[in-house]
Amino acid sequence: MIPELGHFALILALCLSCCLAVLPMVGVQQQRASLMMLGGALSSGVFIFCALSYAALTWSFMVDDFSVSYVAANSNSALPAHFKFSAVWGAHEGSFLLWTLIMAGWTFAVACLSRSLTLVMRARVLAVMGFLTVGFLLFMLLTSNPFTRSLPVPPQEGADLNPLLQDVGLIVHPPMLYMGYVGLSVPFAFAIAALLGGRLDSAWARWSRPWTNAAWAFLTIGITLGSFWAYYELGWGGWWFWDAVENASFMPWLVATALIHSLAATEKRGVFKSWTVLLAIAAFSFSLLGAFLVRSGVLTSVHTFAVDPERGVFILGFMTLVVGGSLLLYALRAGRTHTVVAFDYLSRETLLLINNVLLVVATLAILLGTIYPLIYEALMGGAKLSVGPPYFNAVFVPLAMLLLVAMAISPGSQWRSGSVGRLLRRQWLYVPLSLVVSTAVLSGYETFSMGTAIALVLAVWVLFNLIEDLWRHIANKRDKLRAIFAQSPSWYGMWIAHLGIAVAVVGVAMTEAFSEERDVRMEAGDVVSVAGYDFRFDGVRLAEGPNYVADRGAVFVTRNGTPVVTMFPEKRRYLARGNVMTEAALHGSILRDLYVALGEPVGDSAWAVRVHVKPMVRWIWFGGLLITVGGLITLADRRYRHRLRREAVVGAELAT
Amino acid sequence: MNARSLFVPLGIFLALVVTLAVGFRLDDPHKLPSELIDRPFPAFSLPSLADQAQTLTEASLTGEIALVNVWATWCAACVIEHPELMRIAREEGLPIYGINYNDDVDKARQWLVRYDNPYRTVIVDGEGRLAIDLGVYGAPETFVIDEKGVIQYRHVGVVSRDIFDTTLRPVIDVLRSRQAAIEPS
Structure with a gap:
């Protein structure tokens, strides 16, 4: 019933x-x-x-x-x-x-x-x-x-x-992700409403901003949780795979990031109106595209649901109607808005425009890589092909680095006007300082790649500029401590989110460069040393869960003779479906993660064991968390509510 | 901004939709592989479920317009379509041949006792060789064959009353009228 x-x-x-x-x-x-x-x-x-x-x-x-x-x-x-x-x-x-x-x-x-x-x-x-x-x-x-x-x-x-x-992570990950995906429908609806009314003004931008920030924050935490889940649940020790479905969530995130910045310029300065509307439409369109990719089974991925052509046809039709209709409306209406606001080449507007172009190019590159297998299949008559991480890393990483450069110098920029001198004010100090700090960090390691070094320098450089920005906001206040807590939520949000990006970049650079990994055959009593840690395998015992039975290994970890932790990786067999799952054991801290996964039994008493030591990997997700917090803090800005009330003119548009 | 450039996003999007639609159509698992229509049933020589000493071949399926249904005891959806198969066998005057696919013979016999047997004969395809020749994706699948054993139609998934009436019956009606035209009785 x-x-x-x-x-x-x-x-x-x-x-x-x-x-x-x-x-x-x-x-x-x-x-x-x-x-x-x-x-x-x-x-x-x-x-x-x-x-x-x-x-x-x-x-x-x-x-x-x-x-x-x-x-x-x-x-x-x-x-x-x-x-x-x-x-x-x-x-x-x-x-x-x-x-x-x-x-x-x-x-x-x-x-x-x-x-x-x-x-x-x-x-x-x-x-x-x-x-x-x-x-x-x-x-x-x-x-x-x-x-x-x-x-x-x-x-x-x-x-x-x-x-x-x-898994507990999976209880939270999809709802957060959906909050983000679907939340982007709000700025989309605002954009369509504004196009229908023919009024793309700064009031429209101001209405859209808190909703966009909220949806974007949810999307951020959803992606972060998904990455964390993949890391500890899939048993591969990776945190991002450029999988079609990961890309499906990353593309709307990139476009929404561009939208947030573009909305700021539209609200504050009345520029980029038609571009901002296009981004608002695009952000939600990428959500729908993600839904299509995941639910139609058109691309294979670890995430895809069961294949059902009827569903794919429906979503594709709906997407064509919604997105095609919106873009047609855009093509017919957006031309009416004329922006006659001038700005200098070195102003904040220009930096935001650079940010937008980079983000959109990155999105299109990822889109191309994601659907390239489909294009290839269509052109080559059914031949299959997959585009792997090498492509995505090759196109995304350089663009991300350029974004970091723009982000580093942006706090010193000003609306409307700017000069080389203003933009580069203290960079003569910060660039060498970043180099020194990065060299100090890297000096502990024998080999590292150029990419790692550049990423680290850029992240530290961003950090110095953020600190300077904080200083600029309190320098002329008498009570400096109080001034730290008296800024606007929008500014805190920006500051924390940018900090989060820098933190995540440090995590990515360090993890990718200095992770150590060993796959070894171990019998009870065997010891393997990885990155200064000694892992002693103490054998496997049977353990029972509510709906599974498991082989549970015990691994005793020491460093220079001092006990660190005992880890219990499991190999679970779920009874109802008979699936065997690897449950890796993790021991995390700020500076490194220890990661032990049980492979297959080898012979009578030996097991294949995989051991990773991953430096600073948690920084990636901590960065994601900071970005989310930053996005949520901006919602507290009273500006959105106060001005709204003042401008509420019920029925004023009726006459037009 | 140039008015024409405003149409660029729409153009890009439409190109994307065409790509997705084409890629999607290529992957459509319900599409009938064209090489199977109008081809004779693949050759096989496999035991019967009722009597494993008896060997069945493609010739065992000829003589009448019939359905060939791929099923297994591990297939939950086969239980769902089972009542409709019973009805077809009883009311439509259409013989149904079963192919018991990748299954345990004893379990298959118990299954037919428990749920009742809609099949005229059941072919035991223990290793799934015949299923591979037929290009079977999974159970259940149902083929329509004519009186010479030539494959006329293929349906992937559960046969419901609705699907029988809207997709299988028209195929069968065409075959029956053709048969009636050739050999007026």
């Missing part, structure tokens, strides 16, 4: 979202405020019914209702309760329900928090979001219904959640 209620709630949500997509727009057309105002109520309705539907599916998981096919395929009565809860988004249907719920959630949030928008703008924004929700709900009801029953013979037991997904 409950699953049917969930299904029914979805249908009701579809009906309401159809109204949401149509009625406020009709209201705008006919200048009827009563219709325009319906947006708020309809958004709440869509959200409530999506939430009910989601609750119904969660309930089916919690009570082990295996007559629901989706539950039977992704759960098991022995599965721990928190994994039953997260198994809801463990496969295609449920994860898309979560996606739709989040879409409804963002729409509801916009309805609640944008009462200060003009009536027309608010009606248009909500209607665009309603239209997107219609598409998602239709997709789910027509091709991916999570409530389908397998009657009359329901299975006695479920097939269990994919063991790869039985």
Whole structure:
């Protein structure tokens, strides 16, 4: 009964979202405020019914209702309760329900928090979001219904959640990522609404900014968690694979990063308007493209869901309609905005433009690498080919380094005007200082690549400039300590996010250059030395978990005779599906990670053991966390709320 | 900005969509491999499930328009389509030959006892050789063959009442009318 209620709630949500997509727009057309105002109520309705539907599916998981096919395929009565809860988004249907719920959630949030928008703008924004929700709900009801029953013979037991997904990191990673993907629909809706109204002004940019920052922050933490999960769960010790699905999340992130910077210029200086609108459309388009790549099975990847052509056709059609329609609207309308604001070649505007060009070029290069296998297949009549990390590293790393250069000198830049002298003010000091610090760090190692050295120098250089920026903000204040805490949230956000980038770059450079790795055959009592640590293998014992049995190894680690830690890597066999999973043991600290994974048994008592020592690898994810925090802090900026209220002119646009 | 350059993003996007659509069509696993239509059923010589001493060949499938259904006990979806196969065998006057694919013979027999047997004969394809010749992706799959054993249609996935009525029945009706035209009875 409950699953049917969930299904029914979805249908009701579809009906309401159809109204949401149509009625406020009709209201705008006919200048009827009563219709325009319906947006708020309809958004709440869509959200409530999506939430009910989601609750119904969660309930089916919690009570082990295996007559629901989706539950039977992704759960098991022995599965721990928190994994039953997260198994809801463990496969295609449920994860898309979560996606739709989040879409409804963002729409509801916009309805609640944008009462200060003009009536027309608010009606248009909500209607665009309603239209997107219609598409998602239709997709789910027509091709991916999570409530389908397998009657009359329901299975006695479920097939269990994919063991790869039985992990706490995976409870959090997809919701965060979806919050980011779907959140980008808000700036998209603002952009479409602004194009429809023919008004691309700084008020529009200011409205878009907090929403973009929020979505971007969620996307950042989602990608960071995904990278961390891949590191400790997949058992390869890698943290980024340039996998098609990773790229699918990285491309919207890069475009959204460009959008954030471009919005700043549009809001503050009224420049780049049409470019900013294009980025807002592009950011969400890349989200949809990501959904298509992941859910159609067109590219193979560790992440892809089961192949179903019907789904692929639907998403491709929907994407063509939404993105094609938006770009057509853009082509017809964006030309009307004329920017007559001048700025110097060395101003902050120019730096932001450079930032944007680099980010977009990087995105297009990654897009090309991601879909190149498809192009090749189409041209060569079905021949398969894959583009590996060498391509992506070769194109992305140099662009990232140029971005760091722009980032390093940007805090000293000024809006509108600038000069060589101003931009390079203290760089004569910071560049040599960065070289000295980097040399000191690298002197402990025998060999390193040029790339490592450059990346490290750039990161340190960024850091010096950030410190100078902090100093500049407090230098002329009497109480300097208090001044540190009295800056605007926007500035803190920028500062912390830039710091996060520098921290992550240091982590990447150090890990990639100085990780040591050994694959050895070990018997109980054997010792292997890696990067100054001695790993003693103490044999393997049987261990039992709730839904698996494991061979559990014990590895005693010492450094110069001092005990460090005992690590317990596992080889788990999950009972329901019979999958064997490697559960690596990790011991992390600020400066290095120890990583031990059990391979296969070799002979009677020996095991293949893989040992890594990875210096500063945690800095990568700590950097990601800082970037996220930076993005979230900007939301506290009161500027967004105060000015909104002042400019709220209800119905003023009606006359135009 | 030049008005025409505003159309550039749209152009790039449409090129992308075409690429995706083409790549997607190439990968479509439900597409019937063209080399199989109008080809005779691949040659085989395999035991029967009911009596393993008896050997079946492609000639065993000729004589009538029929369905050939690939199934296995490990295939959960086969349980779902089973009632429809029972109905077809009972009501449509259409023989169904089974290919028991990569399976355990004893389990397969128990399965047919437990759920009932819609098949005229079941071919035991223990190593999956015949399935490879047929280009089977997985169970269940259903082929329509004419009275000479020539493959006329292939369906991947569960046969439901809906799928039978909308896709298989039209193929069978065409075959039946052709048969009636050749040998008027």
